[in-house]
Amino acid sequence: MSSLKSKILVVATDLFQTRGINSTGVDTIVAVAGTTKMTLYKYFTSKENLILEVLEKGHQDFQSWLSEQLNSNVKKPSDKLQKLFEFIEEWVTSPNFRGMGFIKASAEFPNEESPIHQLSSEQSRQFRQFISSLATEAGIHDADGLALQLSLIFEGAVQAEQMKRGSGAMKYAKKASKILIDSALTN
Amino acid sequence: MSSLKSKILVVATDLFQTRGINSTGVDTIVAVAGTTKMTLYKYFTSKENLILEVLEKGHQDFQSWLSEQLNSNVKKPSDKLQKLFEFIEEWVTSPNFRGMGFIKASAEFPNEESPIHQLSSEQSRQFRQFISSLATEAGIHDADGLALQLSLIFEGAVQAEQMKRGSGAMKYAKKASKILIDSALTN
DNA sequence: AAATCCATATACAGACCTGTATATATAAGA
DNA sequence: TCTTATATATACAGGTCTGTATATGGATTT
Incomplete structure (x- = not known):
């Protein structure tokens, strides 16, 4: 390129x-x-095309970094879910963190026919699916339910952290995720 | 008017x-x-002024409705926190629900000098403070921490529910809030 | 040295947006 | 009936934005 x-x-x-x-x-x-x-x-070709490429690059960078970290640092697949938010925190608090594009894009382009809205929705869905597969590997019954809960917390914390660096949102999101995962494991 | x-x-x-x-x-x-x-x-006086009035009215309507519901339906103050998400769900799933303005506004106006950004940030802070006071009444030690966690879930769920009606986000947000509240009560 | 490629500089068309000016209609009160 | 207040209709000034057209500069290749 x-x-x-x-x-x-x-x-x-x-x-x-x-x-x-x-x-x-x-x-x-x-x-x-x-x-x-x-x-x-x-x-x-257009500003819309630029926005789409920005979203795609951001999502790919994040997903491939996250998969790489989980694969190289966590041996047992069933432990990956527990470590997920540790790596997410590392990513979000790293100096070159530039926000998660799809969170803001879906807010700024609410029209469902907009390609930008469609892409950001798809990325959000993909991320939820990724968490769900980790939850399944960890032996959790309602994996989709937990994935939805964790993604709600994650997206909110990223938004808060990006709006105000050092707000502590990520710290409490991590604690919440531990509690929710433990609860899902024992049910 | x-x-x-x-x-x-x-x-x-x-x-x-x-x-x-x-x-x-x-x-x-x-x-x-x-x-x-x-x-x-x-x-x-201007479009900005219209936006500010829309935000103010939306926030006032929500807060006064929520306080009224809690005061008239829950006797013991320490039970209010437990019932919070029940009423929020009722509000969000009611047919005349029109989204929570401040969530979207802070995404569309990220510039901190913008009066719109300032107002929506203040409303978000007020809502968190409201939850924190309920948590304190319920005898929770780290009330601010729990309030932050619950507001993350709440804002995410509202956003999801508004983007796709009947997504089930509110249902799982409610479950998550129960788990987090229980955990905070026993610690 | 000539030709080719890549980026720059600048200008502008067309669309859209906010906010205002001007003139007109309508309805109620004195 | 005359006046006053309120809403409408319409046009437009001034700004911003996207996307394109045209002409120029510099570097590399042949």
């Missing part, structure tokens, strides 16, 4: 998170990225 | 929830409300 294209992606990811997607114009993006609109529209 | 003003408020609340705040122009609002821009700008 071109260096300019990835620069634009990084800058857009940043600005979308800090200023909102709709409030960030392409002029601002190219100005911060140090390039011009002509170049942006060479790599992306 | 003038009939037209409250009509505009209701319509704006609806459109902001279903289409997003930034994506909803004042032309659309007055067209749906069956009036004109001149009238809207008679009652509201």
Whole structure:
């Protein structure tokens, strides 16, 4: 991938998170990225296309990092669920954390026909499914139910942490997840 | 309050929830409300002012309804926390539910200097404080911590329920809240 | 050195949005 | 009937945004 294209992606990811997607114009993006609109529209067919690529890259980076961490650091598959929030906290509190795109995107694009809304919904569903499969491996009966609960907490904590760094939201989310997992294991 | 003003408020609340705040122009609002821009700008000094009034009305309606329900239906103050999510579910699943404004507003207006961001943050903080006071009355030690956990679940569930009616998010949020409250009571 | 590719600089069309100006209709009260 | 208050109809100024057109600069390859 071109260096300019990835620069634009990084800058857009940043600005979308800090200023909102709709409030960030392409002029601002190219100005911060140090390039011009002509170049942006060479790599992306439209602003919508840019948003979609930002979402896709963000989700892929997160998912592949998370899978890698779980696979290389946790031996027993049934222990992965317990460690999940440890790694999520590590990701969220890392200095290069730039928010979870799909959480904000679904709020800014509520129209169900919008491709952006559809992609972010799909990513949210995929993440829930990922948690559910870990829960199943851990021997939990209502895996989908627990996955929904954990994703609610996770998405809320990420949103809170991103809005106010060091809010402690992630710490309490981690505690809550432990309690909910323990409860689901003994039922 | 003038009939037209409250009509505009209701319509704006609806459109902001279903289409997003930034994506909803004042032309659309007055067209749906069956009036004109001149009238809207008679009652509201600007679109920002309209948004602020929509947020304030939504939050007041919810908080006063919730307090009323808790006060008139729960005798012992220490039982209020347990019943909290029952009433919230009732509110969220009622046919005239129009979303919790402050959840979406803080996502669409991330700039901390924006009055809209400030108001929605304040409302979120107030709601958390309300839960914390119920937790204290119920004899819970780390009331603020539990309040944060419950508000994370609550905001996530409202968001999910509003995005997809009948998603079951509220049902699992209720279960999670019971587990977390029980755990906090025995620690 | 000539040709080709890549990015820049700049300008602008067309759409949309907020907020206002002006003129008109309607209804109620004196 | 005359006046006053309230809502409508319509047009538009000024701004922002996306996306494109046109011309220029610089670097690499042949």
